[in-house]
Amino acid sequence: MSDPYCAPLNYNGRIISGGAARAVRIAQAGGLNNMIEVAVRAGVVVAIQQIFGSSNRPLDEG
Known part of the structure; x- marks a missing residue:
């Protein structure tokens, strides 16, 4: 299994x-902490929708 995050990337005119x-x-995505936060928030939204039903109104982002 390969990691797509390790695939060649053109960065500042160089291929890395x-x-x-x-x-x-990872840095472009805001760092690991941000990536984890985004994933957890998405998971919570799915869980809430499964418990209470789908809704078109956004959750409070605060």
Whole structure:
């Protein structure tokens, strides 16, 4: 199984791959903490929708 985050990436005019590409992609996504927060928030939304039913109104982002 390959990690798509390690695939070659054009970064500042250079092609990077492996761990360097992975680090750049993670940084561009706001870092690991942000990626985890986004995933958890999405999971909570799905759980709430399954418990209470789907709704078109957004949840409070505060």
